Amino acid sequence: MVLFPKSPLLSKPGLALSLPKFRQFKRALSLAVVIALIWMISTASHNSITIWDEGSLPQGNLVFHDRLYRLIETATLRYADYPPYLSDIYAQHGISAEKPCQVPMPTLPLATIADEPSSPLNDTQLCEIDRSKYAIKVDGPIGEPTSFGTVASNIALHLDRLGYPIILETWTPDIRLSPELENIRARQPNQRPNLTFRVSHIDSLAAKPSTHYFGLTVSEVPIMPHTTASAQFNRFLEPSSSRFQKKLFVPTRFSQELLSGAVPDAQKRVNLFPHGFDAEIFTYKYRFDRLESNRYQFIWVSVWGGRKNTRAVLEAFSFAFPKGTLTTASGRTINVELKIVCGYPPTIQQWEHDHWNSKPGVVIVEAAADRPATEIARFYHEADCFVFPSFSEGFGLTVLEAMATGLPVIVPEYSGMKDFCDRETCVMIPPTRLIGLNFGSHYGCGADLDPRVMAPVMKEMVLNRYDSLVIGRKAAEKVHRHWTWRQLMQSFDQNHVCPLFAGQAEQRIRPTEEAQSQ
Incomplete structure (x- = not known):
């Protein structure tokens, strides 16, 4: 077979001898192009956010989703009549459990929650x-x-x-x-x-x-x-x-x-x-390459204590993973960690720090006045699940930022987070009970998530890593579409x-x- 028969270059002396090398070069070039395309597709799939068909969870994930919420419902009903859980360390320091809420909460006429706060603008109506x-x-x-x-x-x-x-x-x-x-x-x-x-x-x-x-x-x-x-x-x-x-x-x-x-x-x-x-900082992190990892990290980020209910996530973690590990049905041991990233100003008591920091798997990151958002994003990228049992949030900015990175989040089905969280994009736990919040002259109700309800949910997230990551990926897709600054x-x-x-x-x-x- 003659290549390029009409090419004047091939008629020049010596060029005919280079055809085998040219064929080798052509095959090598084709192979390099294929490899480059595979790398580009792989990179894009890792860093882009694919929209699930029909905007719903994949079929296989629905089984996990239904099982998870049956577990939540059963545990919530079981502990609803119990008083708030309080570990001995707090009673020893004179701290009492929260009291029930006595203030009726106001309500507005039922309104449809808008999933698109930043709807595409109509070019014909733009203000210029x-x-x-x-x-x-x-x-x-x-x-x-x-x-x-x-x-x-x-x-x-x-x-x-x-x-x-x-x-x-x-x-x-x-x-x-x-x-x-x-x-x-x-x-x-x-x-x-x-x-x-x-x-x-x-x-x-x-x-x-x-x-x-x-x-x-x-x-x-x-x-x-x-x-x-x-x-x-x-x-x-x-x-x-x-x-x-x-x-x-x-x-x-x-x-x-x-x-x-x-x-x-x-x-x-x-x-x-x-x-x-900030979509340039809180980027989506591909985590499906961690499915066989023997390490799993929960993360909580905010100012310690008070309305943020740090105690609940620490107690839930200690219930679920008393040794900082979890053994699967196949006998594999997973090292489980809870990273507490304290916001500024520092509000943690020394005895609290010493008590919880001594627990297996608990890591407390001290408050820092100059911690940049890029460092918070790095913490999120390293983690596998965000847990935030806050009593009440006017918005819940850290939850939104965690969702943007693809983290599955565990939050109360209550307060401002309901504007951007739902049961397909977040793990939402109904309040076990409503407790009283007192901010000086202001009184209200807070959602108390019992640690004994949260603990089995946290275990499920570790044991069903793929399914939990699907929820996180769908959350990232949602907020990147509509909730960037x-x-x-x-x-x-x-x-x-x-x-x-x-x-x-x-x-x-x-x-x-x-x-x-x-």
């Missing part, structure tokens, strides 16, 4: 202005290692990326900011802001602002009528007699519910502004910020919100 003409002051704990700090920082970053000149009003004058925030501070305009956006508790929001004013706040317990906080909310929501508009935002429908006792028509007067996560801030700008400056009398309402108002 010259954003460089409108300065926005972001006022809050920018750069600080708290949930409010994370939220305030991301609001500033993404409004800047949208083209608005940003003025930073940090609460700590010498706060160490990220390079991008430092860059914003270095070029902030020397002018009066057209809009002030404050992220804080209600008692520090301006009732009579001197600019257009947005306030973002949150609550974990009901705001009751005839209280100081109730008066502050209603004073803020009073129509302004000046030409300046003001709006109040909360991150979840749960927070709206908590305000309904103090704020008439809370659903209409208080706007929703969900929180998001970039998507949420674009939607927020189109619904609230741009129309304000464009002088539009009626703000454009997203289809999901419009449907809920009918």
